Amino acid sequence: MNPQQHCMIYFCSGTDSERLDWFRTINIAGEKLTDQELRNAVYAGPWTADAKRYFSKTGCAAYGLASDYMPAGCSPIRQEYLETAIDWHAQATGLDSIEEYMSKHQHDADAGELWHYFQSVIAWVKATFPTRRKEMKNVKWGELFNQFGTKRLNPTKLEQEVARLMEDEDVEKKSGIYPYVLDGDERHLNIRAFSPNMRREAYEKQKGKCPKCTGENKNKKWELDEMEADHIKPWHEGGKTVGGNCQMLCKDCNRRKSGT
Template sequence: MMDIKQIEVTVGEVCEGYFNDAEEGVVGYDERLDIRPRYQREFVYTGKQRDEVIRTVMKGLPLNVMYWCKTGDDSYEVLDGQQRTVSLCEYVDGSFSVDDMYFDNLPQDKREQILGYKLFVYVCDGTDSEKLDWFRIINIAGEKLTDQELRNAVYAGPWTSDAKRYFSKTGCPASQLAGDYLNGKTIRQEYLETAVSWAAAASGETIEAYMAKHQHDPSAVSLWNYFRSVIDWVQAIFPKYRKEMKGLPWGLFYNEHKDRTDLDPKVLESDVSRLMADEDVTKKSGVYEYLLTGKERCLSIRAFDDRMKRAAYERQGGVCPYCGQHFELSEMHADHIKPWAKGGPTTAENCQMLCRDCNLKKSDD
């Protein structure tokens, strides 16, 4: 059964021995408190949020309760409250000013007030699974954890720690190699989630299954090598970068098409250029998937407008040219006489109205 108790510690006590290093971690409370455990994110508070924490303490107003977990007889890790704790420690350490006043510039009584400010902390002691369950429960306010950050907690180990080195740090290798191709932020674990989801899909697994399988691997070099292979492949077949390439599921494309020998970069570039200039293509980011799969739906081809449909319907006398039957306009679908894929434009002259069944048959053909 988990044991939970409330304690009071001062800001000064928490800031004692404060140390913040990107590789070594973040500690305080005379080196007895791990402020950023391995499942926690990097600091994500904005300057405004950070400053409000300091102003709250300066005014003597209450901060929300914090949560720690026991890791030893007299050692702890922050379960919830990392952002507030780092804000306080960084201010006392002189890393930033609030209202143009650094900590050392404050009058002595103001400094003592801040250092003597009492933080209310709940400390829990229990099994790893109990701590993680509690962590999920209290993760209901402030800067909530993302799904991937929660996965990092559940599957914490050497593999996760090494994977974060590649994908989760500001200026990390993944950001330098492929920042132009990925959406999201490294410190919110979105690059890592993308990479793992691609690798998991390659072996038909969920993200959770993939991480569980690799949790105790000594390193994440296999994931990094896979990710590099994806980006190398993308840059080889589509050597000219365009902004529409950002955020596409390149790993899924790679998994399906990496062994194809018919992908000529010069031909593909010519096709990309042509489709990007085509006014009928309304979804430019879909060009790349279309060229790999041939699925026109990826492009959201410009539809015939109501005027074009009415003109074609009247011209045909309401008769479907395929089956010869008469239909109401509402029962018919607009179709390219000369297929769009063969250069047929979306114009009134190239529009015909087909009944639903004939249109589906033509699409299947």
């Protein structure tokens, strides 16, 4: 006689956010569902069904359009294309989260607005940066489109700057070149830091003094760990991360110089 098999059925009520939290709590057996798969269950409806048609099937339209610009390993089947598109469009429309976006659109007849937005993002990327590179897969294109999509840009000049920076050995995060050429924020690039030997050499040459200090600190001798390495000629003006371009500044002076 076959042993009886039992299954446990959960009945979950409450708000959408409460049900989503509950699904996450019980999402422990077998292959765990992704956050977006859980959201799809909570916010099921005509909008979600139509969105999955564009973003969530093998060979779906979004994959064919944007596979060169999505992170390596990003899968439509695991809902990562849909999650990314919603995240970008939520930001564009002033919503705080994917959950808020899906709740707002859950009962819409279709997801045409999201699909048209996603098409606009990718069309803008292709027009603005027509040379495809592997580093483009790790860029948050929707965020850049939201900020710069309506601005007049020069793709030729942008490509020249991108190509130059791709060859710059001081730029450690090559994918950061794309946001950098648009907003000028060097933090995107992870500029190569001065080595400990370079910092020590500059410190000894300066005899522990900060060349930017004035007043009572002008002749103060700082400890090495009280100072930070700085490019004498700024990197964005062509200065390299080499010993001869290194100076040690006290932390206050360095932060005033960098504006942080």
